Amino acid sequence: MTRKLNLRIWRGDSTDGGLKDVVVDVNEGEVVLDVIHRVQATQMGDLAVRWNCKAGKCGSCSMEINGKPRLACMTQVASFDEDETITITPLRAFPIIKDLVTDVSFNYKKAMEIPAYEHPTDLAPGAARMEQVDVERSQEFRKCIECFLCQNTCHVIRDHEENKKSFAGPRFFIRIAELDMHPLDRIKNRKRTAQEEHGLGMCNITKCCTEVCPEHIKITDNAIIPMKERVVDIKYDPARMFSGLLRREKRD
Template sequence: MTTTASTSYEALFRVWRGDTGGGELTDFRVEVNEGEVVLDIIHRLQATQAPDLAVRWNCKAGKCGSCSAEINGRPRLLCMTRMSVFSRTETITVTPLRAFPVVRDLVTDVGFNYTKAREIPSFVPPPDLAPGEYRMLQEDVDRSQEFRKCIECFLCQDTCHVVRDHEENKTAFAGPRFLMRVAELDMHPLDAADSAGLDRKATAQDEHGLGYCNITKCCTEVCPEGIKITDNALIPLKERAADRKYDPLVWLGNKIRRRGE
């Protein structure tokens, strides 16, 4: 007679409970079934043991970015973290995003990110082309498309030590998600920001804190969409900003161009 190992087991979860006034980690023993993700377990806790547990979620498909939290200290999406990546004896700690103020339990106030989003000047249409006349090389389309995969989960913002460990930096630093947006617009072949008097490389450095980034690639490591934020956006933007500011040939060319205007 053969026996089949049970696909269900009991796991120890340690979940942060509290609000703006403070809180603590609370232990729960909870059932885990085959194929489940951490968000399934959080929902089971709500249904069976902690009906007032607050958690933000929406699509449960890794596309809305709502269920961001920290699992065993690493920023992750609850809905994309499978229970199978943990051992059955491992204690799983779920805490809110550390870089942002707690509202309640696992819900944080990510309003900082929307403030920064509004500070990024939008795409400037080319003045000599009407809508429908825009043409781009496929290579340029592909380059921008990578950045447009962003689901704004803000895991990159949370893990960036410039934001995470230094609250005083938030006023001067947009964070990797929005520096990536600046980089996307700066490399867009149809963006006419220069003709409108907007130097995106200068604003990246002077207004959005590009110089604070020291390219540790922690933002890339936590991106659930696999966007190479550091290599494909931040480093090239830094290089272009440095060329603009320090390359003598670029400086001379800009000076000659301004004289001819």
């Protein structure tokens, strides 16, 4: 069942690079990561690629396959036509390190800027009681495997490096939403900081992030839009505007 596959792989580093043509064997049932490994083992021993679990659970092998942000471990070779050349390039929104590996440290910096969960001070270990239905809302966002495909595809940063400073990106909007919907978290002003400090307002809900999410998290519908709506509610609530509650709405 082995056949030949034409691949074009981007090779290079931060200074220079380009697409290299490779012909490699492919077997039935293989995913793109399998053929990249075969190229590595037989033709390009120093081809740089990130991967870990090879089962869609760790989010390491993010790359662009024929221009689409995908996990290489979850992309079947058979999903392309047999005579089609598959072009593999690194994530575009992040700086190149080498070949298919990019510098994703932007995401880890943003993660550090979001205030951590705060547990109620009066709850003893094991004393928390939560309904399944209440934890499920946040659990949807905690499925995130941090592949950063949503960050990569989001045009607010994909084509606008200058926005990175003030825009946390979809991955971190769902992190904020997750904490905001957490039944026990003590911090109450998360929606507002999403808007004022993490650039929620820059998102114009084109849903590109939702489309590429390998965990099928409804990023736009379940996290971004509800937060945007609430932010608007709070901001234009006449009672709050008069009483100055907006400014005072901090920790309970």
